[in-house]
Ligand SMILES: Nc1ncnc2c1ncn2[C@@H]1O[C@H](COP(=O)(O)OP(=O)(O)O)[C@@H](O)[C@H]1O
């Protein structure tokens with residue numbers, strides 16, 4: 001495993017990935033400030049002052065008619081036409097963005113057009129938000145920090161092997177049969193170093209392995225998080241898809257959706273989830289088609305024997 | 312049973328010896344890795360057709376000492392490397408899982 005928290009080669013990739021992963025709806029400002037066509041320019045002025053915005057989409061019943069900016073307002077002020085309706089000043093040809101476009105495309109709009117804000121329409125053509133450089137920057141920074149923290153987490157080693165709380169997250173890639181089992185093996189090693197009961201270690205290793213394999217075989221990739229403290233050991237396998245259609249069926253011994261190739265490798269006996277449940281004190285599975293699966297297992301540690309007082 | 316006794320089975324080869332003097336106290340025959348995971352005892356020999364790296368991971372996790380790969384399945388280099396790293400013995404036999412199991416059972420009985 002990579003000893004350096006963040007790979008220098010991969011970080012720019014991470015950034016690019018984010019640009020394509022995030023959608024316009026993830027970065028847009030949703031508390032849309034709008035105005036009607038028949039509102040006066042004076043009303044617009046008050047609205048802009050109150051909400052501290054420099055551009056306002058003209059919207060009625062979700063439908064976008066145009067956009068008025070601070071420049072339009074200045075023009076009205078100059079010409080002393082503040083009592084005229086917004087409709088007389090708004091730009092009616094508005095360049096809009098769709099809410100499910102990748103962020104990368106939205107950013108390119110700022111270069112392509114000279115505008116500083118783009119109203120966002122949903123699939124039904126309703127105005128649902130607005131994208132500005134600021135809304136993008138804010139959101140991108142938040143996401144970047146979150147992503148970096150997640151990556152760092154994977155490599156954060158405990159302060160010491162016998163620190164009372166141990167926490168580690170392993171990333172498990174889809175169809176990565178080459179490294180399959182390495183997370184479970186590492187978890188087993190940590191528990192062995194802690195000097196825990198071999199029977200308990202075996203139970204945890206079995207659950208970890210089965211959950212890790214399910215991420216490799218069935219999910220689009222996910223994480224296996226391992227936490228151990230004085231009282232319990234917890235494993236959480238989490239993925240973002242494809243989810244399980246019928247969880248009760250998946251829990252039945254022998255039920256599998258593994259393909260023949262996977263079966264020929266000895267996987268897909270349909271025993272993984274039942275095994276993981278059998279070896280843990282607590283077992284919980286939540287899954288939704290299209291959303292993903294989270295399996296949590298817990299093993300309670302027996303109370304430590306009282307330490308002998310020093311002689 | 313000392314692992315080098317496996318070489319008494321006709322045609323059986325050692326691809327990677329277990330650490331000197333390594334012994335097993337039993338054997339488990341299965342091609343389903345979840346089954347091995349759930350039921351194989353520690354310190355045993357795994358008799359299987361699964362000649363690939365993932366069998367090593369499973370063996371390591373449950374404390375299996377060596378693998379006897381059946382039906383002369385070719386052993387890929389990454390499997391060999393993984394076994395070496397984990398200190399597992401690796402043997403290969405022309406026998407199928409049933410015949411290999413019978414032969415190993417005889418060896419285990421004959422102490
Ligand atoms: N993380 C997951 N994502 C999607 N489907 C899963 C996941 N884990 C399990 N499943 C479904 O549950 C079934 C049963 O899983 P399991 O008991 O581990 O058996 P097996 O992995 O041998 O198929 C799988 O075949 C698959 O359809």
Ligand SMILES: [Mg+2]
Nearest residue numbers: 213214272273
């Ligand atoms: Mg499984």
